[in-house]
Amino acid sequence: MPFESLSDRLQMTLRRLTGRGRLTEKDIDEMMKEVRLSLLEADVNYKVVKSFTAEVSAKAKGEKILKSLTPGDQVIKIVHDELKKLMGDEAAGVNYKVSGLSTFMLVGLQGTGKTTHVGKLANFLRERDGKKPMLIAADIYRPAAITQLEVIGSQLGIEVFQLGTNVKATEIVQKGLEYAKSKGYDLVIIDTAGRLHIDEQLMDELKDIVNIAKPDEVLLTIDAMMGQDAINVITSFNDLLPITGCILTKLDGDTRGGAALSIRYLTNIPIKFIGVGEKLDQIEVFHPDRMAGRILGMGDVVSLIEKATATIEEEEALKLAERMQKGSYNYNDFLKQIRWIKRLGSLKGILSLLPGVGREIRNLDIDDKQFVYIEAIINSMTPEERKNPDLLSMSRSRRERVSRGSGRPYQEVNALIKRFEDMRKQFKALAGIDFEKLEQNQMPTNFPKMAQTPRKSRGKGKGHGNFRF
Amino acid sequence: MGIFDIFKSKAKRKEAEKYRIGMEKTRKGVFSRLKKILGSYNEITEELFDELEEVFVMADIGVDTVVEFIDELKNDPRVRGLTSAAELQPIIVDKMFDIYLKGEIVNSNLNFNPNGLSVFLFVGVNGTGKTTTIAKIAHKLKSEGKKVLLAAGDTFRAGAIDQLKIWGERVGCEVVTKPEGSDPSSVIFDAIKKAKADNYDCVLCDTAGRLQTKVNLMNELAKIKRVISREVPDAPHDTLLVIDATTGQNGLSQAKAFIEATDVTGIVLTKLDGTAKGGIVLAIRHIYNIPIKFVGLGEKLTDLEYFDIEKYIYGLFAEMIDDEE
Numbered sequence: 022m023p024f025e026s027l028s029d030r031l032q033m034t035l036r037r038l039t040g041r042g043r044l045t046e047k048d049i050d051e052m053m054k055e056v057r058l059s060l061l062e063a064d065v066n067y068k069v070v071k072s073f074t075a076e077v078s079a080k081a082k083g084e085k086i087l088k089s090l091t092p093g094d095q096v097i098k099i100v101h102d103e104l105k106k107l108m109g110d111e112a113a114g115v116n117y118k119v120s121g122l123s124t125f126m127l128v129g130l131q132g133t134g135k136t137t138h139v140g141k142l143a144n145f146l147r148e149r150d151g152k153k154p155m156l157i158a159a160d161i162y163r164p165a166a167i168t169q170l171e172v173i174g175s176q177l178g179i180e181v182f183q184l185g186t187n188v189k190a191t192e193i194v195q196k197g198l199e200y201a202k203s204k205g206y207d208l209v210i211i212d213t214a215g216r217l218h219i220d221e222q223l224m225d226e227l228k229d230i231v232n233i234a235k236p237d238e239v240l241l242t243i244d245a246m247m248g249q250d251a252i253n254v255i256t257s258f259n260d261l262l263p264i265t266g267c268i269l270t271k272l273d274g275d276t277r278g279g280a281a282l283s284i285r286y287l288t289n290i291p292i293k294f295i296g297v298g299e300k301l302d303q304i305e306v307f308h309p310d311r312m313a314g315r316i317l318g319m320g321d322v323v324s325l326i327e328k329a330t331a332t333i334e335e336e337e338a339l340k341l342a343e344r345m346q347k348g349s350y351n352y353n354d355f356l357k358q359i360r361w362i363k364r365l366g367s368l369k370g371i372l373s374l375l376p377g378v379g380r381e382i383r384n385l386d387i388d389d390k391q392f393v394y395i396e397a398i399i400n401s402m403t404p405e406e407r408k409n410p411d412l413l414s415m416s417r418s419r420r421e422r423v424s425r426g427s428g429r430p431y432q433e434v435n436a437l438i439k440r441f442e443d444m445r446k447q448f449k450a451l452a453g454i455d456f457e458k459l460e461q462n463q464m465p466t467n468f469p470k471m472a473q474t475p476r477k478s479r480g481k482g483k484g485h486g487n488f489r490f
Numbered sequence: 491m492g493i494f495d496i497f498k499s500k501a502k503r504k505e506a507e508k509y510r511i512g513m514e515k516t517r518k519g520v521f522s523r524l525k526k527i528l529g530s531y532n533e534i535t536e537e538l539f540d541e542l543e544e545v546f547v548m549a550d551i552g553v554d555t556v557v558e559f560i561d562e563l564k565n566d567p568r569v570r571g572l573t574s575a576a577e578l579q580p581i582i583v584d585k586m587f588d589i590y591l592k593g594e595i596v597n598s599n600l601n602f603n604p605n606g607l608s609v610f611l612f613v614g615v616n617g618t619g620k621t622t623t624i625a626k627i628a629h630k631l632k633s634e635g636k637k638v639l640l641a642a643g644d645t646f647r648a649g650a651i652d653q654l655k656i657w658g659e660r661v662g663c664e665v666v667t668k669p670e671g672s673d674p675s676s677v678i679f680d681a682i683k684k685a686k687a688d689n690y691d692c693v694l695c696d697t698a699g700r701l702q703t704k705v706n707l708m709n710e711l712a713k714i715k716r717v718i719s720r721e722v723p724d725a726p727h728d729t730l731l732v733i734d735a736t737t738g739q740n741g742l743s744q745a746k747a748f749i750e751a752t753d754v755t756g757i758v759l760t761k762l763d764g765t766a767k768g769g770i771v772l773a774i775r776h777i778y779n780i781p782i783k784f785v786g787l788g789e790k791l792t793d794l795e796y797f798d799i800e801k802y803i804y805g806l807f808a809e810m811i812d813d814e815e
Binding site for chain 1: 544547548549550553557615616617618619646647648649650651652653655656657670701702703705706734735736737738739740741743744761763764765766767770789
């Protein structure tokens with residue numbers, strides 16, 4: 022696969038080396054090659070990769086690692102720690118004026134998500150910081166950009182100031198700011214047109230806007246899928262404008278987002294927010310340490326745990342855990358858990374946060390619809406059957422009825438029941454284990470397994486051969 | 491020199507000028523380093539290969555493709571006998587052509603339906619320039635005398651329908667629309683029906699940008715494609731994946747997923763007028779066999795060219811050629 026994680030790569034190298042006893046410096050060099058390729062595949066800047074691997078290699082050659090029983094893990098740990106160190110540990114905050122109207126503006130290349138993130142950010146700051154935001158539509162070039170911002174504004178209930186496309190952007194900003202002050206808003210976010218960093222005329226326009234608006238934050242949107250050119254773009258924008266931070270967008274895809282590392286390494290600009298979906302609430306504060314894991318393909322356990330605890334009502338979870346331990350776990354509990362997981366967001370997203378599952382998951386087409394099917398099957402069971410799972414396990418005709426009722430194939434019903442029973446056994450066996458552990462480690466890993474009836478991928482010849490990867 | 495002789499005729503050079511201007515920054519950025527590197531080594535050493543690798547990786551050519559390329563270069567019998575680094579240059583260029591051409595004749599024209607309506611579908615991740623590309627291609631086809639209809643199949647992103655409508659007015663093309671949130675397949679269905687009734691030559695179908703990891707949205711694309719094939723046999727005659735030249739290694743994942751969902755037949759490489767090299771498309775051709783059909787070189791309607799590998803490579807290596815004369 023093209024996007025093998027670093028852990029996969031290192032494990033493969035180690036396999037080649039097993040049976041040779043202790044690692045030599047040459048083996049470490051071999052592993053560093055893998056680290057290098059892995060980072061390049063994550064789109065980390067070539068120069069950054071070079072100096073980074075040199076640093077890590079020096080550390081890894083220390084006595085401790087070579088003598089350790091698990092040198093592979095040790096190397097991964099060093100890489101991870103170094104990355105973490107590099108990305109900084111603290112999330113950067115936003116700068117407001119102490120009192121009065123704060124002004125933010127978003128700038129960037131075309132198609133990086135400025136307009137969408139103007140909306141998302143306004144909404145986020147309104148909710149988190151209690152701000153009263155207004156938006157200014159200063160993209161007079163792209164057809165319908167103003168309409169787009171207006172639609173977003175109306176979806177969020179946030180006012181959008183615009184003067185059409187025949188007025189200069191600077192004038193729109195000027196008038197917009199006056200308007201915002203008169204209306205008592207305390208935050209204005211300016212949407213600007215996308216432009217190439219080498220387009221002098223348009224970059225001058227941005228400078229003019231900066232002079233007029235004297236923004237507290239000038240945020241540069243960077244597409245997380247961006248390749249080696251990211252650093253050119255960032256340096257150019259930063260040279261011409263007082264960039265105060267970056268927003269890394271489209272991180273909900275499978276990109277590893279190595280640009281984030283390059284930004285930190287080569288400039289002092291902090292990444293402040295990340296865009297993680299098309300919905301207007303899908304923006305998060307950037308946590309540098311978590312990004313380190315993602316670049317390595319190591320998963321992001323902290324985010325997952327945070328996501329989970331925010332969504333699952335603790336009391337209910339406790340009750341459920343109790344039932345699990347007693348072995349009285351049934352289909353009602355199961356359904357409840359499915360719904361929790363559904364609320365956590367896309368299944369693939371969740372799984373990719375778990376370390377270790379990374380590789381298999383990337384090779385699987387996971388359909389969140391599987392949840393719908395599971396729900397349909399459980400909903401077709403009688404209340405009696407849901408409470409007492411044995412009824413189904415023992416009766417073929419009941420299972421057949423459930424299959425007809427849910428419109429799912431008989432085999433699928435059987436598979437679900439089989440897996441449910443396996444789980445129930447596991448839970449029984451786990452009785453007595455610390456609850457916290459149970460919730461964090463067992464639930465997320467067990468449920469997805471149930472849901473993934475691996476689907477055969479569609480399509481014909483193309484893209485289905487065995488590539489070298 | 492062989493390969494560069496192509497550019498020695500005046501006419502060819504003039505044609506290549508546009509690429510040259512569009513890719514000026516590209517050329518100056520990274521590929522001019524190639525010459526410098528070759529010039530700074532007297533002999534062929536491992537370090538030289540490392541530096542070459544850097545040049546190609548910086549152009550976003552896929553990491554595996556580069557590694558393979560460098561390996562092949564090292565083991566090329568022509569290289570083994572060489573004594574000076576400068577002699578490597580024609581072999582490198584030659585091999586660049588090989589990566590793309592693979593010994594085939596690659597046609598970058600659109601596949602028109604000889605028996606009537608041609609349907610072209612545009613797909614890609616968010617923000618690569620699908621809608622703008624459609625406008626540019628509509629403009630091109632219209633100037634070639636075709637009757638062109640646009641289908642506003644991006645019913646999801648706020649303002650996308652209006653964006654295409656405005657382009658439609660500028661180009662002078664009708665645009666079939668439905669309200670935001672409608673089923674994109676039904677918009678495209680309506681457009682095809684209208685195109686058949688009013689004797690259009692081609693329909694260009696816009697779709698919403700989608701990240702390739704969203705299974706449901708990829709299924710939606712597959713459905714759009716089914717609807718099109720049902721209405722016009724053998725359609726869509728081309729399914730073009732629009733890729734932003736700034737895209738890094740993720741371009742491979744995009745190509746793979748979109749090929750699976752829609753049998754992509756060609757690539758449109760947009761925003762090549764920046765400093766990004768768009769090298770990932772070479773890897774896409776290398777690995778998935780999909781040719782590049784168009785390149786976008788600016789924001790104007792006329793800033794679109796049929797892809798021509800000779801010109802592309804000319805754009806990348808132009809300084810070297812000039813210096814030789």
